[in-house]
Amino acid sequence: MTETVQLRVPDLGDFEDVEIIEVFVAVGDTIAVEDPLITIETDKASIDVPAEVAGKIVSLSVDVGSKVSTGNILAEITPSAVPDKLHDEAQVITPSEIEAVVAGVTSKAGSDATYSAKLLVIGSGPGGYTAAFRAADLGVDVIMVERWPVIGGVCLNVGCIPSKALLHAAKVIDEAEAMAAHGVTFGKPKIDGEKLRDWKNEVVGKLTSGLQTMAKQRKVKVITGVAKFESTNRVRLDNDETIDFEYCIIAAGSKPVMLPGLPDDPRIVDSTGALELTPIPKKMLVVGGGIIGLEMACVYAALGADVSVVELADSLMPGTDPDLLRPFMKIIKKRYDAIMVSTKVTGMRATVPGIEVSFEGDKAPSVGVYDRVLVAIGRRANGGTLDAEKAGVAVDQRGIIEVDKQMRTNVPHIFAIGDLAGGPMLAHKASHEAKVAAEVVAGKKSYFDARTIPSVAYTDPEIAWVGLTELEAKAQGIDYEKAQFPWAASGRALALGRSEGFTKLLFDKKTGRVLGGAVVGQSAGDLIAEIGLAIEMDADAADISLTIHPHPTLSETIAFASEAFEGTLTDLYMPK
Numbered sequence: 001m002t003e004t005v006q007l008r009v010p011d012l013g014d015f016e017d018v019e020i021i022e023v024f025v026a027v028g029d030t031i032a033v034e035d036p037l038i039t040i041e042t043d044k045a046s047i048d049v050p051a052e053v054a055g056k057i058v059s060l061s062v063d064v065g066s067k068v069s070t071g072n073i074l075a076e077i078t079p080s081a082v083p084d085k086l087h088d089e090a091q092v093i094t095p096s097e098i099e100a101v102v103a104g105v106t107s108k109a110g111s112d113a114t115y116s117a118k119l120l121v122i123g124s125g126p127g128g129y130t131a132a133f134r135a136a137d138l139g140v141d142v143i144m145v146e147r148w149p150v151i152g153g154v155c156l157n158v159g160c161i162p163s164k165a166l167l168h169a170a171k172v173i174d175e176a177e178a179m180a181a182h183g184v185t186f187g188k189p190k191i192d193g194e195k196l197r198d199w200k201n202e203v204v205g206k207l208t209s210g211l212q213t214m215a216k217q218r219k220v221k222v223i224t225g226v227a228k229f230e231s232t233n234r235v236r237l238d239n240d241e242t243i244d245f246e247y248c249i250i251a252a253g254s255k256p257v258m259l260p261g262l263p264d265d266p267r268i269v270d271s272t273g274a275l276e277l278t279p280i281p282k283k284m285l286v287v288g289g290g291i292i293g294l295e296m297a298c299v300y301a302a303l304g305a306d307v308s309v310v311e312l313a314d315s316l317m318p319g320t321d322p323d324l325l326r327p328f329m330k331i332i333k334k335r336y337d338a339i340m341v342s343t344k345v346t347g348m349r350a351t352v353p354g355i356e357v358s359f360e361g362d363k364a365p366s367v368g369v370y371d372r373v374l375v376a377i378g379r380r381a382n383g384g385t386l387d388a389e390k391a392g393v394a395v396d397q398r399g400i401i402e403v404d405k406q407m408r409t410n411v412p413h414i415f416a417i418g419d420l421a422g423g424p425m426l427a428h429k430a431s432h433e434a435k436v437a438a439e440v441v442a443g444k445k446s447y448f449d450a451r452t453i454p455s456v457a458y459t460d461p462e463i464a465w466v467g468l469t470e471l472e473a474k475a476q477g478i479d480y481e482k483a484q485f486p487w488a489a490s491g492r493a494l495a496l497g498r499s500e501g502f503t504k505l506l507f508d509k510k511t512g513r514v515l516g517g518a519v520v521g522q523s524a525g526d527l528i529a530e531i532g533l534a535i536e537m538d539a540d541a542a543d544i545s546l547t548i549h550p551h552p553t554l555s556e557t558i559a560f561a562s563e564a565f566e567g568t569l570t571d572l573y574m575p576k
Helices: 093-102 107-112 125-135 153-158 160-182 194-219 290-302 321-334 425-442 469-475 490-497 523-537 541-545 556-566
Strands: 006-009 018-023 036-041 046-050 055-060 075-080 115-122 142-146 221-224 227-231 236-239 242-250 254-256 285-288 306-310 338-342 344-350 356-361 367-370 371-377 379-381 414-416 455-458 465-469 481-484 502-508 516-519
Touching: 036 075, 036 227, 115 125, 115 221, 115 425, 125 142, 125 153, 125 242, 125 425, 153 160, 153 194, 153 371, 194 516, 236 523, 242 425, 285 290, 285 367, 290 306, 290 321, 290 371, 290 425, 321 338, 321 502, 321 516, 338 481, 356 371, 356 502, 414 425, 455 523, 465 523, 469 481, 469 516, 481 556, 502 541, 502 556, 516 523, 523 541, 523 556, 541 556
Parallel strands: 115 142, 115 242, 142 221, 242 414, 285 306, 285 371, 306 338
Antiparallel strands: 006 075, 018 036, 036 046, 055 075, 227 236, 236 242, 254 379, 344 356, 356 367, 455 465, 465 516, 481 502, 502 516
């Protein structure tokens, strides 16, 4: 009779009653020494338990979800070759060997690497540097790889920050012009594109310099290069250097999507090129009526360009509640040459006079000629650019990497955050995901459990929303009630000469709890945070209305909207 051998859980130190999250073998399987049997989930890491004997599995004592401790029987095996000494007891593993198991890295794998660290962060945008800095603050050894010479990613270098600097300039120009109607007249502004660009770059430079300093203070090693996975625990840079890691957080972001078949011409730009302001065009077309395209349209219109916007959908900012767009549309119709919705761009041709663009749509011209064309039709996640499949990480056709609430990918020691982790491509979302991933790496039980994520269009006027929208509420059949306060009744808005906006709140009809909200008007992006907090804290209308808001401010319009729901509003006659 052939003798069988029991395979047991090895000594893993203080770990007890740890859960099995994956079983790699079944009865009848033939396995080799070091083949993985199971994966267990500890507070610190996911650990593969290998086979110490080769042979055929004759019985299996555990399943996914089972909890095991040191010495528990996993399986019985008929050995293919009986070793000199068999262990009926748990295999003894040294502390150093345990570290190697937890890390998923053998000493052999790390010996020839150029660099090694407990945590590798790929990308240094708001998600990447937040993850690196938080992990470092928790005592984790961190390497951060960035493809650009400075850290900060798209948002800081060619996105959120420089665009907001230019939007501020646009706001000053527009407000100066508007004051003429109130008796204060300024001369026509003289635009020095080079100086304006230098100022924008100065703002960016101060922030990137600050990040570099903080990286040094935290002893985060920053390496310039493009990283691609070589295995589950190693990446190779484009200079052929290698980095071994125990954990990895992928924060590689996204890139602009361009229309296929466009001519190679410097007059056709993406959002990055639009920030250069060289030169300011006389006639400009923005392809794409989303937030990015409309923000840059605001900038160039204020700087003196004749701007046209084309959008394939039947409205600008597709998916946004229609009432939020009405004040915005009322203003930009006066400022822009043309707004073409339900219109398709069918072709572009580079000519000496400009970029000749052909259209297809009921209210669109057949052809238009423009000095500059900005293509802003969306962004694509960079998940497919990392050779992630070599690490076993699943990436879908859109470049998105699916993650759980701890930001883990299907490979437990590799995390993904930000644009390539799915959901809205927003810097503030990436930052919150980053802290979760960093804390999980450091052994904390953190989860991404945000109830809502605010969205802001920094257009003129600004449009911001958070939580449930009316379109979503109707689609889900939710019994809600809307309360809206017009800024035409706000003393502060009237004093600013910006009475076109409003504040809207959605409440649960039965409980009065805040479900969502939106603000249209000046500083909407700042005001929306209060509504987001109300949703996170399960606040109801009374919680907001009974909080004393300063007067006269735009913030009190949130309280007024709550009072409108309750029927207690006195600043406007709105009987319930």
